Amino acid sequence: MRLSSITTPLHPDLDTPTHSMLGLAALAAELAAEGVSVDALFARTGADARQLEDQHARISHRQRLAIYRNARLLARRPDVGLLAGARQRISDFGIYGYAMLSSSTFGDALKFSVEHVMMAGAVFEVRYRTRGSTSVLCSYGVDALGDLLPFVAEFWRSSMTVLFSRVLEAPFPSKKMVLSFPAPPHWRNYERMFNCPVEFGAETMEWHFDSSVLDRPCPNANPITAQICQQLCERVLDERPDIPDLARRIRVECLNASGAFPSAAEMAGRIGMSVRTLHRRLAADNCSYQSILDDVRRSLAIEFLENTSMPIEQIADRVGFSDATSFRKSFRKWTGNAPTQYRDGVRSLDVNKVKLF
Incomplete structure (x- = not known):
């Protein structure tokens, strides 16, 4: 399977509550393991920690970034983003994760993932393209993240790596990570997490992987389950204020x-x-x-x-x-x-x- 270019834009109003809480439970769990309370993680963000258990809860782009900033400031380890992402389970992404898990092929799962990436907490624009044997996920609009970019990139890419691997029930075949920020002190942990070379200080933000994975059948494929989960996701998106x-x-x-x-x-x-x-x-x-x-x-x-x-x-x-x-x-x-x-x-x-x- 070969997919055409897919783009998922951000909502233009960064204060509109368009984000679900999916994926944040793993971040809260990682910080709890370091002795940081969930209330501290949500302090001064305008969001409530109790919303983690509410499927209908929505927060804004700015609120999600405020939670990320708290996490980075409160964490005892500089690689907390990588560690939190590694904790993700299919269930942490609710119907979004189950829709991917039950897709017929990984190409179908990835197409759904990118088209609905806002449900996974993306705070930047995501585009997808294929170049022969290599496919690339590109991140845009990252300059607005400022010094928060490394944490956001670590958390999102490690979360997606784990999610993709759980969908495949096998390691995700990453070829190269290209990042626009300088190498952090814990840069070696990137290669261990993503199992591929990592290029820092680049002009773009790209994730290269083997295109052959797009044709790979998903071990838990179930057309009926996939359809039901995708319909539920569409219903969630229909509730958006945008x-x-x-x-x-x-x-x-x-x-x-x-x-x-x-x-x-x-x-x-x-x-x-x-x-x-x-x-x-x-x-x-x-x-x-x-x-x-x-x-x-x-x-x-x-x-x-x-x-x-x-x-x-x-x-x-x-x-x-x-x-x-x-x-x-x-x-x-x-x-x-x-x-x-x-x-x-x-x-x-x-x-x-x-x-x-």
Whole structure:
């Protein structure tokens, strides 16, 4: 498998609570082992240590950086970022980790990982590309981190190395780490952690690895589990405050509609603009009316399949399809599974879903 370039940008407002708490439990555990309390780690950040146990908790970019700064100042060892990352477990990353673990191939897992990297606590932009036998993960926007960059790089890269290795159930085949900051006193620990040469003082931030790993099957692959976890991740992202206002308003209008979903012209009339303006503004937000409508239908269908025993024919009617055949075809296109197959998979995972949280 070869992936095209993927970019995950940061939210432009650094004070908007877009970050989950995933991954921070390992940092708290490492500092606790050094005698640092979790309350001290969260002091003066505006975040609450109790949020570590709340799947719905969100913190801002600045708050996450404040937690990282506290960790660096309070730690007794300079390589605390590497050590904390090495503590990560699949469960520390919740549904994000389980979605990767159950992917068909590592290429699928990596694509999902990069596209949803904000869920893993990234505080910089991540891009991906392939150069023949070598693939590269690139970090951008790191200059704004200042003297916190080494700690952030250590924690994120060691966390991802461990996570990737757990998905593969084998060491991740890193070829080279390229870092833009000078070598720290504990630089030898980098080579031991990443099992590859490390280049300091470079002009870029890059992580080179063997492209052949993209085609490697994941030992715990399960299409149904992967689909369910990815759907849950999408639902989490749907809750983010950075969804464009117009798209959010249209979603609400569709969800509150009685009977058939409104057409684009009807929706434009409801929200007080011409249909041409509606399409133009949605295009500016990189979406379309049909994509929003399909997303609402998909979300409603999943809710009905997961939480009711409603017959497929009735669900099809509730989400705006003229017949069950058209619904089945669309649902398979949206999720990769037939509605009945999806519902059966959810029921078989009821116990495991509790464990995810």
